[in-house]
């Protein structure tokens with residue numbers, strides 16, 4: 001998806017798409033997500049919100065340092081507000097870059113045994129994560145450090 005008319009978040013920022021604004025400044029917007037997570041029993045786990053840069057970029061590394069800093073400062077602020085208002089066990093932060101071309105942080109309040117908690121617990125049980133060989137880890141670390 002390209003910048004412009006096709007980007008949902010650019011429409012939100014431009015005021016062409018309705019939203020429930022929670023915070024706004026010159027560089028960052030935070031909105032309440034219309035889709036709120038539910039527990040197995042169907043009750044809402046309230047407070048899921050999105051924090052996005054007003055600049056249309058598709059990857060975190062496309063932001064300037066200052067823009068990135070502002071984004072995370074506001075994510076911290078909004079996570080603290082969610083924690084204060086809804087008192088979840090924790091507030092998880094996602095960066096779902098694969099679902100949209102306009103990056104955004106998802107702040108998801110979570111409680112023990114809700115779907116988020118189960119995903120992270122299940123991830124430890126399934127085979128997506130394995131202890132990597134020392135040689136492979138050394139090579140990865142070296143390549144990242146030297147870039």
Ligand SMILES: [Zn+2]
Pocket residue numbers: 003004007008009010011055056057101102
């Ligand atoms: Zn956009």
